[in-house]
Amino acid sequence: MNDDVLIGDEEPGGNGESVGGAVANPRSLLDDAARAALRALLGDDVRFDEPMRRHTTARIGGPADAFAMPSTIERLVALLRWCAAAGVAVTVVGGGSNLLVRDAGIRGVVLNTGRLRRIELVDGTAIEVEAGCSTGKVLSLAMKHGLGGVEFLGGVPGSVGGGMIMNAGTYLGEFKDVTAWVESVRLSDGARVRRDNAACGFRYRDSDLPPTEVVVGARLELRPRPRAEIEAEVKALRKRRAEREPKKVSSNGSTFKNPPGDFAGRLIEAAGCKGWQIGDALCSPVHANWLVNVGDATCADMLALIERVRARVQEAHGLTLQLEVKILGEDVSGDTR
Ligand SMILES: Cc1cc2nc3c(=O)[nH]c(=O)nc-3n(C[C@H](O)[C@H](O)[C@H](O)COP(=O)(O)OP(=O)(O)OC[C@H]3O[C@@H](n4cnc5c(N)ncnc54)[C@H](O)[C@@H]3O)c2cc1C
Structure with missing residues (x-):
């Protein structure tokens, strides 16, 4: 497995379910009308009765009633507002690299950020990035522009959103060290919330980012560093990992x-x-x-x-x-x- 591959980066292929067809999973809480409404809202960006083992690096997990991958934040907000009005539960996932999904799956809508992947260099030394972007892409962009600070991401899979929730890191550092702000959208009403680093409550493999919101983006503050130095440090980290990890x-x-x-x-x-x-x-x-x-x-x-x-x-x-x-x-x- 390539550690930097984000499961959510995969292009959706469709799973053959049709709106208005029989509900494949008898546990599903979404009736035909709900499925039709979600299809109208998201088009091909939603799949029904989608096995979560396809979206977790452990390859474990039963079906999600709906697996939604909105391609813009506006569509994500529209989805959340529909779910709130319809009383449909929302569960947020990123790259699925820190998840165990139980065998009967997830009721309601699973919101995957994997299509929110915009990433850009701003103000010379900062990166603003959407939540579904892979950590590998963040590291690549920083390396390309000779910016240090995210070397710790070498070999850490997943998305920026999941990384913020988990305060992902290694002995070289963690997201806490480089994050200026995190932007989220409230699940209950689609309102946007921006928190600075201190308000995120980052600590060892945890944060205070609330489960009632979905992280949609972040700003990382980096510092100029010779590219050769960055590459050498990342290489050493990867080597150390390769020696110790299955x-x-x-x-x-x-x-x-x-x-x-x-x-x-x-x-x-x-x-x-x-x-x-x-x-x-x-x-x-x-x-x-x-x-x-x-x-x-x-x-x-x-x-x-x-x-x-x-x-x-x-x-x-x-x-x-x-x-x-x-x-x-x-x-x-x-x-x-
Ligand atoms: C081979 C391997 C090596 C790993 N090595 C490391 C390591 O060195 N260091 C480390 O810290 N971790 C490591 N991990 C764990 C994992 O990569 C991190 O925890 C990663 O940050 C999870 O990101 P994700 O996008 O995959 O999140 P997911 O696994 O999809 O989700 C993790 C949590 O975040 C929530 N979540 C995800 N995205 C959002 C969002 N946008 N908004 C709100 N909530 C969200 C989910 O609900 C869940 O609670 C490793 C995992 C693997 C498979």
Whole structure:
């Protein structure tokens, strides 16, 4: 897998569903009228009963009632206003590189930002970028113009929007270090909100950006740096990652956050969990904090492995690992907890 490939960058191919046809998924909350209205609003930018495993790097997840990829912020706002008026739930996803979607999928509309990809250099040293742009493209543009500050993105997949929510980063830095402002749209009424860095509440793999909004863009403040230096640092980061991380696996990267002063991978390995497997969910023998899908793992398999590893680490080290990955959707019993 190319770490810099954003799943949401893929051009939609359509899934053969037709508006007004039979509802393929009996769990779907969208009737024919709702589907027709969404099709009228978004044209080909919406798919119905779309398997979320196609949109997650772990290749796990049941169907979304509707999977919407608005190509402009205006269309995104129109979609949100329609959903609010119709009482349809909205779930926001970016590149799907930090997601576990439960096996029965997601009810309502999944809003994917993957078509909001505008990116530009402004004022000589800043980048203004829409939320669906891949982190790889941000790094490439910065490198091309000899701007330092986002070297930490080497090998971090996903979108800018997801990166802001997660405050994605590596030992070289994180979004917190370079973000001037983040712009969001409120799910309830489509109103735009701009927050400066301090108001985003960035912290280790987390932020205060509210789940009641969708991030649509950001401004990154960079600094001139010789391109050769940037390239050397990114190359070293990628090399270090290649030496430590599993290759060619479907995953979310790290499953758990590192506890203060330690590493989740070290704790899991010391607790003897490396190589543990439930169904096709495996605690990687290469890096113990990577719980990977080695075939057709279900979300239930992955969640069972997560709980088994967490319990063993608790027993061995007396601490409870916190999840870095985000869990969305409902399981086959309809449970969303
Ligand atoms: C191989 C691999 C390596 C990785 N390495 C790293 C690493 O080194 N460092 C690191 O920090 N992470 C790493 N990750 C995890 C992941 O890449 C980051 O968390 C990334 O920032 C997630 O971005 P995304 O667009 O894929 O978000 P998603 O996975 O789609 O979503 C993540 C969360 O953000 C929310 N969200 C997404 N977009 C928006 C938006 N526009 N508005 C509002 N909410 C939104 C979702 O609802 C969800 O809660 C790795 C993942 C993989 C697969």
